[in-house]
Amino acid sequence: MSHGNMNLTLKVWKQKNKNEKGRFETIEAKGISPDMSFLEMFDVVNEKLINEGKEPIAFDHDCREGICGMCSMYINGQPHGPKQGVTTCQLHMRSFKDGDTIVVEPWRSAAFPVIKDLAVDRSSFDRIMAAGGFVSVNTGNVKDANNILIPKDDADTAFAAAACIGCGACVAACKNSSAMLFVSAKVSQFALLPQGQIEKQDRVLNMVRQMDEEGFGNCTNTGACEAECPKGISLENIARMNREYMGASFTQNK
Ligand code: SF4
Ligand code: FES
Known part of the structure; x- marks a missing residue:
């Protein structure tokens, strides 16, 4: 089945840098194939903007x-x-129809400052990961590492948590700008595996401390994060992280 090309109107957030005020700009996207990805559509629009001597959309x-x-x-x-x-x-x-108007904006969170237009600075996520530190693995002894038995359920849950790509949609979806889904996915990924046990307590305490320092908000269990996560990261990870965090705080306060 062949589909005709579409003409669309984009209302795109344009912002020079994090200090300048941004605003919406109306940009026409003409002759767009339904088979293009959203980013390929941007490529077509940007090529035209550049040919006209205008600024392309930064993404x-x-x-x-x-x-x-x-x-x-x-x-x-x-x-x-x-x-x-x-x-x-x-x-x-x-996913869109000919004649549609599409509104495109960057993530809106104090912890993700706009770099330009739709591009935001997500280095706060990197700093949370860095605060979590490394995982102790005995790289010199492959045989022992392979002999560690991991219960199937734990391995599956850890694997599911490891699917998090750090995109930040969970933060963007949350009215409190909470990063709990992201952080809990990263904590779970290691907490469930025997290789991650040695640093387990420090990891959760340090990652949560860094999350708070970066200005992410509190989790009030609205579940908006899970609904918008492209990788299906489950809210169960947040419950697991809360247990890990309370356990670690309790031990370290003794
Ligand atoms: S939305 Fe999902 S994949 Fe993206 S950072 Fe959050 S938990 Fe990870
Ligand atoms: S460009 Fe979309 S996930 Fe990499």
């Missing part, structure tokens, strides 16, 4: 395969747009 991307978590933006008020379980780079233009 982040790297893998374009749903792996790197860079392509963060609000599309019509939803992180990563209207489709569940996909990142912006995996969103296809067939």
Whole structure:
């Protein structure tokens, strides 16, 4: 089945840098194929803008395969747009109709300052990860490492938590700008595996401290994060992290 190309109107957030005030700009996107990804649509629009001597739309991307978590933006008020379980780079233009107006904005969170237009600075996430430190693995002894038995359920849950790509949609979706879903996914990924046990208590305490320092808000269990996460990270991770955190605080206060 073939679909005709579409003409769309974009209302895109334009902002020179984090200190300048931003504003919406109306940009026409003409002749867009429904098979294009959202980012390919931007490429077409940007090529035209550049040819006309205008500034292209600044946006982040790297893998374009749903792996790197860079392509963060609000599309019509939803992180990563209207489709569940996909990142912006995996969103296809067939999700829209000819003649649609599409509103595109950067993440809105004090902990993710705008760099330019739709590109935000997510280094707060990197600093939380760094605060979590490393995992002790005896690299000199492969045989022993392979002999560690991991219960299947724990391995599956750790694997599911490891799917988090650090995109920040959870923070963007949350009215409190809480980073709990992200941090809890990263804590769970290690807390469930025997290789992560040695630093387990310090890890959760340090990561939560860094999260608070970065200016992320408190979790009030609205569940908006889980609903908007492109990787299906479960709220159960937050409950697990709270248990880990309380256990670690208790031990370290003794
Ligand atoms: S938990 Fe989901 S929404 Fe949050 S950073 Fe990870 S992948 Fe993105
Ligand atoms: S560009 Fe890497 S997840 Fe979208």
